[in-house]
Amino acid sequence: MSRFIQLHLLVSYPPSNLNRDDTGRPKTAIVGDANRLRISSQSLKRAWRTSDEFISALPGTKDEMLGKRTKQIGAEWIYKGLIDGGVDEESARKWSRDIIRAYGAPEGDKDDGSDKALNSGQLVHVSPAEINKLIAFIKDLSAWIKNGTANDVVDAVADLIKKRDKASDKKKGNSTLSKALADILLVKDSTATDIALFGRMLASVPSYGFEAAVQVAHAITIHKVAVEDDYFTAVDDLNNGDEDSGSAHIGEAGFGAGVFYLYVCINRELLQSNLGDDAELTKQSLHALVNAATKVSPTGKQNSFASRAYAAYVLAEKGDQQPRSLAQAFLKPVTGADMLERAVKELTKRVTNFDTVYGKCAEARESFNVETGEGSLEKLITFIGE
Template sequence: MSRFAQLHLLTSYPPSNLNRDDTGRPKTALVGDALRLRISSQSLKRAWRCSERFEAALAGHLGTRTKLMGRQVFETLKRGGIAEKQAREWAKEIAKQFGKLKSDKKTEKDADLEIEQLAHFSPEEVAAVEALCKTLVERKTKPTEDELALLSQPRHAVDIAMFGRMLADAALFNVEAAVQVAHAFTVHRSAVEDDYFSAVDDLNPREETGAAHIGERGYGAGLFYLYLCIDLELLQANLGGDAALRDRALEALVRAVTQVSPTGMQNSYGSRAYASYVLAEKGDQQPRSLAQAFLKPVKPWGELGVLEQAVVSLEKRRDSFDKVYGACADARYMLDVEKGEGSLDGLVGFLRG
């Protein structure tokens, strides 16, 4: 089995605002000497792991990322007949196993039941918490120290195995990510434009004109380059050595990264897109991104549009790396929608083989 698999994708999005900054405008990055649109890796990973494709393919093997487990435990214990004071104390004891509790100086109702940082609970840990709640309701006594040892090394949570988790107060149960995801950026110079819009009140008298609401939002469009590096050995190790589950995980990941778009403002822009081009590589060589291919913004040239020129630039950079450093992969597979070459099933089979 090769140690590393790498994916290089080109995906074209129409006018959209898939990933916003703190002002509500599309995120950007300066690449080379040109401003580009950007989609953060955090946005991409959340879209993939929360997608219907992931949930359908990996049901029972996905974790839950939350600060609110203590609140859920509290409500469960109260419904089971535990007095509110006891339920709160026991819920806090359970919640703090996964992170530091917020201050008791509550700024909102039940805020003291929350942990300060998001924790990624594996399915095994969620089941252990639920089982403990059931035991406490039946027994009507507080949890013991042994019962509160709820943290475990995840072995069945694919999203944790892929993207890792960090528990500041319990480093023993941290998981190193097996999948590294770069921020996607446009291969060409891109500008954030302003969309001025208005809304009309349906009950306005016919003779009255004007809008009941006006506003503006930023948007942009472009062809994005995305790079992923998958440590296949680490992924299988994170899944307890389960090769079959690793293969299911790889298939779900490939289908998500090629077909699932970030959810930002989809209702306003309908900017769903499939990847137009995918280069997959496998081998034991040190991984490398091909982002350098786009330091100089891509432009149409002659009969070649931006997509075709981007493919030429990417493959030229790949070949140049091979020439200078030696073969940077042992095997490759390409999916090219423009040429009608390759297939999604073929790509999945290549990575799983």
């Protein structure tokens, strides 16, 4: 089994605003002394992992295979679970702010009575197995609080909270509590497919983090671009124009178009380790990733631009050699009407030159090219899974 899989994709987007900056305009970057459109890796990964194309390639439902990334564990699962279990509101809020420490410190220093105060201060990605463990624990805790039902695990947690409350060093007490709760509610050995691929970081209990098996570069256009403005108006359907024939709304929206280069590096050994050494699930996870990466576009402004696109060209490489991006191929902006064809030539040339200078940079390669009708997604997926 090859350790690394690398994907090099070319995707052509029509006028779009797939990934906006803080002013609402398309994100950009200066590359090779030229302005390029940019799509962040965060935008791409979220679009992929939440897509139907991703889950359709996995051997189970979304609730079985994928995690939930949220700050609202405390309010949605802990507090509501305790209330549903018959626990009074005051006790439910107090316990929620302590149990949430398995995932990170609660929002704010004190409980101000809001849902926000019950939640974690950081986004937490939890797997289906961890959600089920939390639900089961909350049921046991509810019975312990309401009915005095004996439970050794809950007793241990309650003792730690008492010790923390009496301790002079509350920070140390909370750290001990966080680790104990993590041992009860989190898992280390295997996890959800999306967490296995893209990783997670837990600041309070780093030992329960997962290193990402997939690295995704920010996509950039292979050519220079100028961000343009769409001036638009909206008409009031009930305005007959007798008194005012003007528009009901006027606005502007930035957009750009271009051919993007996207680089993805996958550590297959790490992915299989994250998935509990399940070779078949690893293969299916790779299938899901490639299926989504080649077909799914970020969701930004899709209703305004319908800028959905499939990859026009993909080169896949396998091997144990140190990975490298082929972004160098586009330091000099590509020009001309045959832009996609020239981009493929530039990529191919860069691959050959890397092999010449450094020695063979991959043990095997497979590609498809929509422009020429060569290859297929099915063959590419088979190649990656072998």
